[in-house]
Amino acid sequence: MTSAIEFEHDFPAQPSAEMAHREQDRRRALEAYHYFYPTVSLESIARGTRAAGAADNKAAMLVMAQPRHVGFTLNSDTPYAGGILDLRESGPIVVELPPGPLVGLADDHHQRWITDMGLPGTDAGKGGRHLILPPSWDEPVPGGYLAARSDTWLVLLALRALPLGGDLDAAVKLLTSVRVYPLKGGDPGEYTFTDATDREVDTTPLAVEDNLGFWRILHEVIDAEPPVEEMRTMLGTLAELGIEAGQPFRPSADTARLLALAAAQGRDEMLVSAFASRRADRMVWPGRAWEWVGLRPENGSFERPGSLDVEARDRWFAQAIVASPAMFRRAVGQGSLYWLACRDAAGAYLDGGRDYKLTVPLPVPASLFWSVTCYDAKTRSEVTTGQGKAALRSLFEDIAPDGADSVDLYFGPSEPTEPDGAANRWIQTVPGRGWFCYFRIYGPEAPAFDGSWQPGDFTART
Template sequence: MTAVEFENGFPTSDSAKAAQSEVALRRAVEAYRFFYPTVSLEGIFQGTRETGAKDNETALLFIARPRHVGFTLNSDTPYSGGVLDLRKSDPLVIDMPAGPLIGLVDDHHHRWITDLGLPGRDAGKGGKYLITPPGWTGEVPDGYLWAACDTWTAFCALRVLPLGGDVDTAKKLLATVQFYPLSQADAPPAYTFTDRSDQPIDCTCLAWEDNLEYWRVLHKVIDSEPAIEEMRPMLGALAEVGIEAGKPFPTDPAVADLLTRAAQQGRDEMLVSAFASQRPDRMAWPDRTWEWVGLRSENGTFERVGSLDVEAKDRWFAQAIVTSPAMFRRVEGQGSLYWLGLRDDSGAYLDGGRTYRLTVPLPVPAGLFWSVTAYDARTRSEVVADQGQAALRSLFDDLTPADAAQVDLYFGPSEPAEAAGRWVQTVPGRGWFAYFRIYGPGAPAFDGSWKPGDFTPVAR
């Protein structure tokens, strides 16, 4: 910051103006980073609605492919996403069937409300969850699993494990989840799922994240939702730069310039958190370049003793979506583990114009299955190339050669002769990163007795 000059104990006019400009930009950048999860979820809302899904009536269903733009979506499990409008429904029931379903509800600010299915209180046995709106003071009927929401709009994300690779059965199970107002529990209205597996979608905030539209989207959200107590300081910072509930969006060109610069700087700083963090606890193993995707494993709210881990929060939402304790849990046999690979064995970022080999020791300690997915660094979505796939998945691909102690996977612009089909195509001129996922992780994934190799460049 430029030094403030004083005369007789008072700041001079010119230096005060310079300081005020710097303070305004700093406040705007910090507000940008704090509310990025909010704007990211609004991107999911809008993308979901653009597919034809209607709040409380229809959910989006798909198996992610490169045609689907979404932060680090995976192709391992069918997805469903539905927007919940609690103004319209008042208390809303999510009726979960028994089976290998994994779900969560996040509020409009991307804050966790409850888990569903296997990680939820029904533990995969089925159950009725009651999601109540802000200020609701009614009684929870017997037999319901209650979760209070602080915002009028929320998001329900669901996945289903395609056991044995049976995707059709998995999608049919997912489509049996029902949503309806508590007031209509005796005769629930129909709820449907729109399958967009074969059609493109975009459920991101990429179009807004580095420009003035980011703030317009954010203003719309805070203008329509209650002021949550824990957000009051950051809502105050927003007000200082012209974004305030109950007031029109600012039209001053100087404010627009400030907010645009803040969006550009904030986006860039978020990506530094995602891809160039210096946090020591990001490293998965001391002798590998693999990193943990989530820095906080003890909860899904980024809380640590005495404070909020803002770097962990920034890092997660810059590259991923939705949050719950189950997504970060590092417990043997439960949930899944996610590792981030964005550098080769020399520490250089992965380059879409080079070919890499990834050696994976066998067996992989996965009680269910495992996968490696390649993502474009600019879109944080699956790599788009002529091959048309971005993942190698143990459920669907031949990744365990008979009697082999390891398997080599390849990533690059063209398939090496030795790849035997175990290859993902990347694009020259575009950086990429990978997520290594293990579902139902076993003890060797925790004690270091098993770990994948690093990405190693292959001379071609």
């Protein structure tokens, strides 16, 4: 295939050069969209968290996720707390965890992992004082702290407590006993938690992910944060598009149109990675429709030997939020496993207007608990229906009959009338909308890995 660029006396002809510039800008915009989607997503989390009543360095949002909460693949299994830390204002900040079944992490403004806390962290659930250092901090780190450095001023602190034995009150009490305060001059008792469980909350970039608003938010972040060395090339790409720290973002009409189109196409391409990937390693078991959500179990940075796994990164951030090594581990007894189903046993996408059955062999190999959660394909958030729920959870619903070797779960627009008890094991879906499911196992046991235990596929009921 020859170049479409025409030359005159070995120099690019002007009309061809203009065409080449437009095509180059389009390609740059698409690559930048994919690369910086996690950045815009995290900034959206920050804005949604503040809108729910949280305040940087002062109060976190506490929530037991419900369908009213728009957030990428949030689940109703555990209470969450999300807090925004502003290290420019506070300096180094301490996150002090008590002993107990807490799971936490800190990610920077680009949604890059900083540190794990609690059970998957260096304190291993025994409690500890984690210290988040700001960019370019060059003072000695005092003893007695588990220190980690952020490359950005803004940090997301994400925590959850496991409600062992179904004791939700105890989990919330443990979660709200976490203390957050500046290293220098901070009061450990000032940090609070604001409960947003009964409020509508949106922590997603859905409103801007397919339009010019994406680039406006990205410019604000780039302008506010120090440059990260590993992002130099992509920051240069943004600069060519008029998105540069210290400079106003004033795209021409043509550039604005190009950027809006690139956002719409980039979003669609990321959804292809999420739900129509061609990667063979996404499949969990031969002959089953279940897929791994995370494709890089060895780390939280999507690195593979010699390169960044861009498909794995796109796939994750199109569906989910935050990343850490603990989230992707595939090890007996450690963390949790996330499996995705977006197709039925016949290979068709799950349709909110059809009825399905899912057979789950018992016992499920979970040392803690397990759950099935349904998400809307467009919002990547819990399905919203008149039923008002999107999850079936072994901790809170009676979905595992004593002595049974399997249980059937039901999904569809209308409440099933048979067999007996089916309505108690049913999640309502919305006609005309696609949906997908996450199967989560907390404290996975060996059969979850060796193939001796496998959930069935979704089977359409006629």
